[in-house]
Amino acid sequence: MKMTTIKQMTLLVFFCLWVWCCTDSNKPTEGVANIESKQKAFTIEAKMDIDTLLSRFDKEVVHIGYDFEVKKAKIYLGVNSHKIFSSLIRELNIDSSKYDVTFFCKDGYSPTVSLLQLLERNGYIVTKDVEAKDVWEEDIKAKFAPAYLVWDIPKNDHKHAFPYGIVQLQFIEKATEYSLAKPRTTAKEPIEGFALFKDKCIKCHSINQEGGIMGPELNYPKNITEYWQLEQIKLFIKNPSSFRANTKMPQLTELTDAQIDLIFKYLQFMTTQKIVKND
Ligand code: HEC
Known part of the structure; x- marks a missing residue:
């Protein structure tokens, strides 16, 4: 046999061995799959699954002085x-001043939180x-599973959202x-x-199908101003439970009458702007 033929045959044997190794079904592949799913690349456009995202980090014990949702430490x-977010910013090469993050919850609540926050x-x-x-x-x-966003902040701070039942998020x-x-x-x-x-409001209500789906579009x-009596809308926003027992809409006590008026003016203006994504 010529030297080159022997070389070729040896190469072929090695090649076959390599193919066999890689396709051997008894080989433990679970570890590999796990690493892959942990490092699954996220993109700036798509919604990210909360479990996949959190599986990348070690969990720590967190002490919250006052939890606004359960009203205790x-x-x-x-x-x-x-x-979480500094790591995603690095990975996706994001300018943090240009983006916010929307959280998608099981009940249709979807607040947008400032990335800087x-x-x-x-x-x-x-x-x-x-x-x-x-x-x-x-x-x-x-309510709370699989994940909950909680802040360790003073009791009188109203600038933070506490979404629970978070399933996805998106830049x-x-x-x-x-x-x-x-x-x-x-x-x-x-x-x-x-x-x-x-x-x-937009975390619960959509306008032209943009926004949360916990409350109606x-x-x-x-x-809404085309089928509700105008004064009733303002009264409802001011105190939803005076209209409906067990309403899921919270009373937003921090809103002044003048602010409710402005929101109303906005809603009324939108009668002239009905456009949705697939129009
Ligand atoms: C936490 C979620 C949430 C927030 C925040 C919220 N709403 Fe609602 N809203 C609801 C839900 C849920 C309903 C459905 C009716 C109910 O449960 O009584 C509703 C009902 C309404 C309705 C009556 C529509 C109908 O036919 O039922 C109006 C008008 C309304 N909301 C306006 C607002 C405005 C304006 C804001 C902001 C100032 C706001 N809502 C904030 C959840 C919310």
């Missing part, structure tokens, strides 16, 4: 939001109540955020009303 297991060191995404017998206290388990570019819900006008009142609506196809 709490100890949880979770990950600091600064850790998430980079402060007092927020945590938690997955277990350390003091509970099970993962969560029995009465709030259905959203400030410049294009809610572009269909934004009033296309230079008039002052609808613009100011929209700023308030974005801050207080308020513009498309029919605007």
Whole structure:
């Protein structure tokens, strides 16, 4: 046999061995799959699964001085939001001043939280109540699982959202955020009303199908001002439980009458702007 043929045959044997090794079904592949799913690449456009995201980090014990949702001090297991978002910013090469983050919850609540706020060191995404017998206290388990965003902040701070039952999150570019819900006008009142609506209402209500789905859509196809008596809308916003027992809409006591008026002006303006994504 010629030398080159022997070389070729040896190479062939090695090649076959290599192929066999890689396809051997008895080989433990679970470890490999695990690493892959942990490092699954996220993209700036797509929604990220909360469990996949959190599986990348070690959980720590978190002491919350006053938890706004359960109204007492709490100890949880979770990950600091600064850790999560600074790592995603590096990975996705994001300019942190240009983006916000929308959290998607099981009940349709979907608040948008400023990325800069998430980079402060007092927020945590938690997955277990350390003091509970099970993962969560029995009465709030259905609500809080799989994850809850909690802040260690003073009692009088109203600038933070506490979404629970978080299943996904997504980066959203400030410049294009809610572009269909934004009033296309230079008039002052609808613009100011929209700023308030974005801050207080859009996490639960959509306009032109942009926003949360916990409460009803308020513009498309029919605007709320086209089928509710105008004064009643304002009264409802001011005190929902004076209309409906057990309403899921909270009373937003911090809103003044003048602010409710502005929100109303915005809603009314939107009768002239009915556009949705697939139109
Ligand atoms: C935490 C979620 C949440 C927030 C925040 C919220 N709402 Fe609601 N809203 C609801 C839900 C849920 C309903 C459905 C009716 C109910 O449960 O009584 C509702 C109902 C309404 C209705 C009556 C519509 C109908 O036909 O039922 C109006 C108008 C309304 N909301 C306006 C607002 C405005 C304006 C804001 C902001 C100032 C706001 N809501 C903030 C959840 C919310």
